[in-house]
Amino acid sequence: MKRAFILILVLCCSLLTACDNASIGIIGGADGPTAIIVGKETDKVKGKFGEQLEKKPVRMINVDGELYYDSGYVSKNTPRCGTLDGKLKRAVAGNEIPLKSGVANFDTEGYQHATGITKEVNIDGDWIIFKKYDTHGRKLDNLKYCYYIKGHLNNAVKDSEIIVLSENDRVTFNDIYDPLLSSTYPLENGIGNTHHNPILYDEWGIHLYAEDVTESGMTLKIEQFGGEYSGSLQTGEWFSIEPCTDGEWKPVPTNPLIDYAWLQIAYLIKSNDITELDIGWKWLYGELPPGQYRLKKEISDYTPDKKTDKKVYEVYFTVE
Incomplete structure (x- = not known):
């Protein structure tokens, strides 16, 4: 979309x-x-x-x-x-x-x-x-x-x-x-x-956009422009999806039949550019019914030999 x-x-x-x-x-x-x-x-x-x-x-x-x-x-x-x-x-x-x-x-x-x-x-x-x-x-x-x-x-x-x-x-x-x-x-x-x-302004210059949304996935665009950070900006596999129900955001229940763990993979976020990630959630949540949702994604400012700062960003989207 x-x-x-x-x-x-x-x-x-x-x-x-x-x-x-x-x-x-x-x-x-x-x-x-x-x-x-x-x-x-x-x-x-x-x-x-x-x-x-x-x-x-x-x-x-x-x-x-x-x-x-x-x-x-x-x-x-x-x-x-x-x-x-x-x-x-x-x-x-x-x-x-x-x-x-x-x-x-x-x-x-x-x-x-x-x-x-x-x-x-x-x-x-x-x-x-x-x-x-x-x-x-x-x-x-x-x-x-x-x-x-x-x-x-x-x-x-x-x-x-x-x-x-x-x-x-x-x-x-x-x-x-x-x-x-x-x-x-x-x-x-x-x-x-x-x-x-x-x-748009953010401390790290990060903004998320959802495109090509379907009931089972999306293309997540991570735009980085300007901002101040000490090392390299990275993100991993983890994400979370929440629907808006009666004005409240609550996590989507995960598939009880699967035992899963998030892979420890780091994706480098390009500076002053757009990084695209294909996000699929059918394996974890199934197909989402029509409605308003938000996806949470953690981003880290990684510097060797220093404590890694982390932030959780959100992007709002609609499943039609």
């Missing part, structure tokens, strides 16, 4: 008469109109469910039809070959999406291949890691602008950061999240179509 992309339709801001410090407008949502305040000399925009804190164009490149955005990370790959793997030329404005292969929205000569999800570009003497933008299989027709946007949702512990592709350069943090958090999606808007990737 492919990860679903998000198509967001939002209603635009209708700016009224400006005053000395701010402009006041209205944003329409499924739960009714919401007043917003746009600071005169700031990127802050208040909406119904949160507040935009920062908005700026994001550097992007297009390699073989795939988009990559400036992650802000500097590569530690040394030494390196001085030969570029591909050339790039600037052909669009700094806030526009480079929709054609070989095009960038900033001045650069080219790039070097790094991993399955990254390219590296020399900017002012530093090799900057560009991370692949996941379109989730969606065509980007009619989308023109690209931004890094930071905001804070009401009652959230941390700020949210997103890379946004938009049909309109006036898109805000609230245009992305207000429709998602409203009871129903707005049907028409003035901002137009948008697409976004959240910038």
